[in-house]
Amino acid sequence: MKRKLSKLLILIIVVVTLQGCTNIIPKNNNITDSNSITYAVEKFPDSINITNKLSLRDKDFIYSIFDGLVSENENGDIVPDLAESYSVSKDGLEYIFKLRNNIYWSNGNRITADDFLKFFKSITSNKNKDEYVSELYNVYGVKDYHEGKGTFEKNVAISKEDGNVIKFRMNVRDDSFLKKLSEGYFKLRELDDNLDNYKEKFSSIKYSGAYAIKNVNEDKEIELDLNEKYWNKKSTNAKKIILKVFTGAELALADFESKKDVDIILNIPNSEISRLSSKNLVEIFPNDTMKVIEFNPDTKNNKTNLSMRRALEKSILNTITGNSLVKEDRFQLALGELERKALKSNESIVSSTIADDSKNLDSIKEQVSNLLSKSSYEGDVLRLVCLKSDENKSICEFISKNLKDIYNITVKYNLLDKDQLKKAVSTGDYELLLEDITSSSDTYGQLVNKWIANNKGKTIDNKDINDMISTNTLKKDETVDSKNKSLVKLLRDNNYIVPLLFNNLICVKSDKVKSITFSKDGILNLNQLEVNSGD
Structure with a gap:
């Protein structure tokens, strides 16, 4: 009898102990806490000392803490x-x-x-x-x-x-x-070695922004806690933000749809945009880059004279509307403009103006044909060069095929690595150059600097452009900004550059996220992130 009581007592103790243990196992609040948001990222920055080397997504994180x-x-x-x-x-x-x-x-x-x-x-x-x-x-x-x-x-x-x-x-x-x-x-911070060693020294850093680093789990997760004394704190701000590393948006998306423990994903695969849009899971925001085509201005290259440049611009701007990246909202059409028109969330970028242009294809073909007849083009192969990427490949393939099929203009594209592209541009082994520029911070200044660097040593048959480039001093009441804008206007008027596409951010967010905003530069404003009430 005593032995049976002893066994029963031991069993009761074991059960009680196990129940106690289950209560002290930390719960994954990242998933269940309505005031916590998990943001999928590809990697963490090596340092949080803000320098020129930061990527756009690095800035999402660092701008939330300073x-x-x-x-x-x-x-x-x-x-x-x-x-x-x-x-x-x-x-x-x-x-x-x-x-x-x-x-x-x-x-x-x-x-x-x-x-x-x-x-x-x-x-x-x-x-x-x-x-x-x-x-x-x-x-x-x-x-x-x-x-x-x-x-x-x-x-x-x-x-x-x-x-x-x-x-x-x-x-x-x-x-x-x-x-x-x-x-x-x-942004205000104390410059010391802790910023470079933030993964170990995060608790020793003073943060001037909305959030502070609470914990770092190797290279997998960073936990940010809201500064309760933050000057712009709202009751709807996320109390906690988890930055979670996924090696690719595909994995993050799978986690989002199956486990429901990811709340924000950017840059989802192009193939998934339509499906997710149909479920109202997608929001579209402007990114900070745009695609621009530059024509080789060197007079030694007689393939791209003014009439030819105008013919190419008109034909490319008309055909690019049908590119899949445009239809899937990955890009917004620039239509030759350097400043993006307002884009509402989930609004299609194929506007009525673009639709009208597509109806006038016969008229545009006639205009292009007239321009080609004034040029020296006789069916020569035009070389289009750009940096190697899947997006650039899609754009170049589309331009090459449609210019041949519709306008009988032969364009051969070449996807190059960084060093190869630099060499091709410097030696002038191209007629068209597709490249990225930042489209908001200083669009005109960056475009001018790139154009001058790309065409150093080339002979340009335009006195006004040559005079502006060679003059370092500013005229009375002229600023660097106004001079850059004047030069860009000259380049546009002479069809040396063609603003082609604005890059969009495709964002997937969970129901927990009430409001999400980006700066005009395409930086996710984590400090303004709002969550829905868990009530």
Whole structure:
């Protein structure tokens, strides 16, 4: 009897113990917590010290943990961030930023003007060799200080004033200065080795943004917690964001549809867009890149004279509307414009204007034929070169086939690696060049710089373009931005460049996500992510 009681007692103890154990096993809150969002990423950045080398998706993460004086919203407007307000003098030589009173580091300490002075002193120091520092060279004294001359306190015109105010005094007017300050390089952080070793040192870092790194699980997951003292915190903000690594969007999508433990996926496979759109799981947002075609301007290459360039532009812009990447919303048609028209979520990019153009095919064919007759084209093979990628292959194949079938223009494309492409461009072994440019931050400046670099040493039969390129000084009341826009207008008027396609971000999100926004540059605003109530 005693033996039976003993066995029964042991059994009861084992059962109770096991039940207790089940209660202390940590639950995967990433899946069940309605205030937690899981974002699928391909990899984590090597460092969170913001430099020129960051990818767009790296910025999603890093911009959520650091804020700057100002930021850029989804419309491309510059808005106050850690600054409550800012003002610019009439002559454009003085910028004053009044800081908010309710801004705090992740450790609870208040952010002050002294923190910004320390930050700008660090990034403009001679020890910082990153190229982005040159964007501050129009601030009085920065260039000399960065080159090791003088001291920050005595020689650099970045100072603080009463009332928690930061003031910048300029050498020359810089109309893009606010835009520059909105870039990630100038988001407030303490520059030290912890930023490069954040996976181990995350708890030692002070974060100025909406979120702080709570935990890092090797190269699999990063857990971000909302800063409860964040100045712009809302009750609908995700309390926790999990960045989870998937080797490819396909795996993330499978997880999304089966296990339901992924909430946001970007850049899904083209083949899945239509199916997911039919289930209302897709939202479309503008990305920060665009496809542009450049024609070889060298007079030695008589295949691409003005009439030929006009014929090619008209035929390419008309036929590209039928490309599968356009129909699947991966791209929005540029229609020869450098600035994207507004794109509403889930709105088809095949507009009525494009549909009307397709009805006028006979008229366009006649126009192209007339232009070809004025050119020296006699059926020669035109060489189209670009960087090797699946998207570029699809675009080039489509252009090559349709120009031959519809307009009897022969185009042979060549997909090249980076070094091969650089060589082909420098030696002029092409008639058409398909390339990517950033379509928002400084579209005109980047386009001008690329075009000049691509055509160095080539003979260009256009005096106005040659004069603008060779003149380094600015005219009275002319700015770098206005000069770049004037040069781009000349290039467009002479059909040397053709804006072809704007890249779109295809986003899949779960029902837990109430609202999601991107900056005009295509950066996911994790700090503005809102979740639906779990009630």
